[in-house]
Amino acid sequence: MAAAMKRILAAALGAALIIGPLGETAQAAQAAQAGEKELRDEMIVSILEELPSYLYDVVDPGEAVEFPYEDLGLISNSSEAASAVKEAAAGLTDSQKRSASGIDRMTLYAEEALAQAASEYALGEINIDLARLEALKAKALEAKAAVEEALAESGIETRREVRLRVKILTDAKMMVLIDPSAKEAGLDGVVVETPSFSLEFSQGVLDLVETPLSIHAPGGVEVPARWNGAASSSGLNMLIGQDLLEGIKLSISISGDPDNLAIMNESRVAFGGKLNPATGRLEAKIFESGTYSAKENSKSFSDISSKSNEMQKAITALAAKGIISGVAPGVFSPDSAITRAEVAAIVTRILSKQSKGYGVQFDDVETGDWYYDAAVSAKENGIMAGTSESEFSPEIVIPKDQLVAVVARALILEMKYKEVDDYSILSMFADEQDFADWSKVDISFAAREGLVVERSDGLFDPSDEMTRGDAAVLLYRLFSKVW
Numbered sequence: 108m109a110a111a112m113k114r115i116l117a118a119a120l121g122a123a124l125i126i127g128p129l130g131e132t133a134q135a136a137q138a139a140q141a142g143e144k145e146l147r148d149e150m151i152v153s154i155l156e157e158l159p160s161y162l163y164d165v166v167d168p169g170e171a172v173e174f175p176y177e178d179l180g181l182i183s184n185s186s187e188a189a190s191a192v193k194e195a196a197a198g199l200t201d202s203q204k205r206s207a208s209g210i211d212r213m214t215l216y217a218e219e220a221l222a223q224a225a226s227e228y229a230l231g232e233i234n235i236d237l238a239r240l241e242a243l244k245a246k247a248l249e250a251k252a253a254v255e256e257a258l259a260e261s262g263i264e265t266r267r268e269v270r271l272r273v274k275i276l277t278d279a280k281m282m283v284l285i286d287p288s289a290k291e292a293g294l295d296g297v298v299v300e301t302p303s304f305s306l307e308f309s310q311g312v313l314d315l316v317e318t319p320l321s322i323h324a325p326g327g328v329e330v331p332a333r334w335n336g337a338a339s340s341s342g343l344n345m346l347i348g349q350d351l352l353e354g355i356k357l358s359i360s361i362s363g364d365p366d367n368l369a370i371m372n373e374s375r376v377a378f379g380g381k382l383n384p385a386t387g388r389l390e391a392k393i394f395e396s397g398t399y400s401a402k403e404n405s406k407s408f409s410d411i412s413s414k415s416n417e418m419q420k421a422i423t424a425l426a427a428k429g430i431i432s433g434v435a436p437g438v439f440s441p442d443s444a445i446t447r448a449e450v451a452a453i454v455t456r457i458l459s460k461q462s463k464g465y466g467v468q469f470d471d472v473e474t475g476d477w478y479y480d481a482a483v484s485a486k487e488n489g490i491m492a493g494t495s496e497s498e499f500s501p502e503i504v505i506p507k508d509q510l511v512a513v514v515a516r517a518l519i520l521e522m523k524y525k526e527v528d529d530y531s532i533l534s535m536f537a538d539e540q541d542f543a544d545w546s547k548v549d550i551s552f553a554a555r556e557g558l559v560v561e562r563s564d565g566l567f568d569p570s571d572e573m574t575r576g577d578a579a580v581l582l583y584r585l586f587s588k589v590w
Contacts (some may be wrong), residue, residue, distance in 0.1 A: 116201050135424065143572070159564035161577060163415035167557055168202045169209025176387045179223050183201035185250040188224035189257040192217045196261030201432060204262050205559035211588055213263045216385040218270050219256040222298055224250035226274035232282040233275055233299060235308075242293035243273035247294070266556070268523040270295035277301055281324040289313050295521035296356075304343060306386070307356035310463030314353075321348040322355070335474055342373070342398040354392025354459045354556050359401045362387045366424045367405035372397040377404055377429025379459065381586065391428075391589070404429075405406050408439035411576065421583035430456045431579060447494075448501035450578070451485040457586045460488045469499040476501070508569035510550035510578060514558055514585045521589050527551040536567040543569065558584045 137144055159330070174195050182188050184427050195216050196204070203209035225247035248271070255269055272295055276563065289297070291314040323346040341361065353514045361368060365382035371390035372378070379391035380401060389401045406426035411419050425431040431453055433439040455461075462484045472482045480497045485491035491513055494500040505513075519522055530547045532554050533539040542550060546569065553559045560580060573581070 115370065122570075125150075127457055130429050134492065137488070159291040159562050159566065160344070160579075161560045161562055161581065162415040162561060164223055165561075166288070167206050167208040168200065169212060172199060172203055172209050172384070173210045174212070176216075176219070176385055176502075178380060178430060179219055182220055183448065185224050185246070185253040188220040188250045189253040190586035191220045191249040192254050192257040193261055196263055201262075206553070208587075209268055210231065210263060213258060213261075214265050214267060214269060214385050215590060217258055218272060219385040220256050221250040221269065222272040222274040222296075225272070226251075226276055228276045230278060234285035234286065234291050235275070235287035235297060236283050237291050237301075240289055240297065243275075243293055244271070244294060247271050247273050266525055268460050268525075272296035272298060272307075274298040274300055276400045276505075279303065281306070283322040285313065285316050285320040285322070287316050287318065289327060300452040303360045305357070305358045309353065309356070311353040312355055314352060315351060319348075322346070337427070342400045345393065345397050346394045347393075350395045352394075352461055354394050354461075356388045356390055357393050357399060358383065358386065358388040360387070361401045363401075365389060366420065367375055367403055369401055369404040369428050371402045372399055375402075375404075377427070379428045381428070381549070381590075383590065394461065407437065408433055408441075411439055411441050412442055414576055416490075418580050420422070422576065425453070425579060425583055425586065428586075428587065431582070439575065441579070442489045442574050444504040444572045445510070445575045445578040446501060447491070447503050447505045448482065448500065449575070450513060450582075451491050451499075451501075452478055452481035453578075453582050454513060454585070455481050455484045455488070457582065457589060458488070458490070458517060458521055459489065460484050462487060469480060469493055470497045472499050472501060489520060497513055504572050506569065507567070507571045507573050508546045508550065510573055511559060512546055514581055515549040515553040515556075518558070518585055518588055519552065520557065524552070524556070527555055535561070535565075538567055538569075541569055551586065556588070558588075 157164055173457065178191060182191055192213075196213060199209055199213070204213075225243050227243065254509055255265070258265055272522065275298070277299060278329070281299060281301055283306070289308075290310070293310070295310060299306050304324070306324075324343060325346075343357075345357075346376060347355070359370065361382075365380070368389055369377035369380040370389060370393070378393055378399075380389045381391070382388070383390050385435055390550070393399060404427045406423050408422065408426075411422055418441065422441065426433070434443070462480050467483045467486045469482060472479055478501050482491075482501060486493065494503070519526065527548060530551045532551050533547065535554065542546065550559070550567065550569075559567075559583060560577070
């Protein structure tokens with residue numbers, strides 16, 4: 108209700124009142140209209156200030172955590188990985204160790220230390236098969252136990268699984284051949300890393316390999332470079348033996364503001380791009396051959412300058428990554444409601460999920476609709492269901508509790524987060540008795556992980572409509588936790 112009222116009043120601020128008594132001169136009528144409009148605008152602004160608002164710009168202390176990622180290269184075994192994790196954790200305050208962002212970043216750093224401990228160096232063509240991966244997996248399992256113990260001893264209570272990843276180090280020119288047997292190793296990720304970029308093959312990618320898959324990056328990446336006056340990396344030519352339905356994670360060393368950088372191909376299509384605080388590299392998933400680079404892609408909107416700093420950053424950063432867009436050039440419309448179709452499109456882009464071609468169909472989604480791929484992919488990947496067996500209801504405004512549930516489930520699904528044990532955290536909301544039973548686990552999880560923004564009136568208001576601006580903040584918080 109609060110969001111809907113704000114939209115109505117905000118829209119009224121820009122409307123003109125056509126009033127003026129008969130017989131007045133045109134100048135007097137215009138003056139009367141201006142006076143009436145000024146009075147009305149003051150009244151609307153006063154009402155808006157009294158309405159409950161979201162408490163933005165409250166900084167999670169964990170967001171300030173930085174790591175000596177240059178030291179990761181010194182790790183050669185599980186003992187050194189554990190020591191690196193303990194040393195990094197020692198630099199955190201107690202509040203950072205308890206914060207959602209602090210825990211996530213420490214988990215991420217532990218995963219990088221684990222992968223470095225389970226690494227080997229290779230030159231020439233790198234054959235990735237079961238035999239090679241089983242040898243590395245043995246070291247990874249040992250390192251995983253060591254870093255998990257180091258996290259616990261350092262007072263870090265992890266909230267998701269520590270991923271089991273291995274790493275193969277090589278020189279600037281990368282030649283990889285993935286054998287179909289690689290999928291049998293059961294690893295969360297296989298990283299092939301050069302001094303300036305790396306590729307990571309998830310279990311999902313390995314599962315798709317039925318015949319040997321070749322990946323060739325003949326040129327490497329020069330860092331730093333300049334592109335159109337902005338810091339970026341030069342182009343990386345990637346030759347991938349087949350188009351994929353699961354993305355290969357490309358990580359590139361960068362120079363410049365990561366919020367305004369995106370990993371783009373030669374056609375300037377943005378594929379995302381998020382700075383990994385544990386490695387200092389920009390990451391995004393790619394699906395096909397092309398020339399990729401980290402480029403300046405800053406976006407601006409004329410109608411968000413009055414919004415909070417957090418909302419402005421969420422909107423412009425997601426837009427720079429190609430994840431969210433305005434309603435017109437330079438116009439975002441932050442006070443408009445957000446629809447199910449828009450949410451499906453944004454979340455599938457954040458997760459880099461594409462349609463798997465399972466033939467999912469909805470009676471109200473046509474192949475020519477801009478949201479067709481997003482709706483189908485959201486259903487196929489378990490991100491969003493339809494409103495019925497046959498309908499997706501793309502143009503319906505999504506209620507707040509459903510939007511939060513979509514975000515919570517997407518994060519649990521993608522990052523193997525642990526679900527909440529109880530719903531006691533819901534006591535932070537004055538209207539916890541209004542939550543539908545189905546939503547309690549999702550909202551509890553979202554609140555625990557810092558996805559939910561608190562309101563000035565202490566309410567959650569589950570049936571409220573979230574605006575595009577408010578939703579952008581929630582979705583940016585999801586974006587910041589998907590690695």
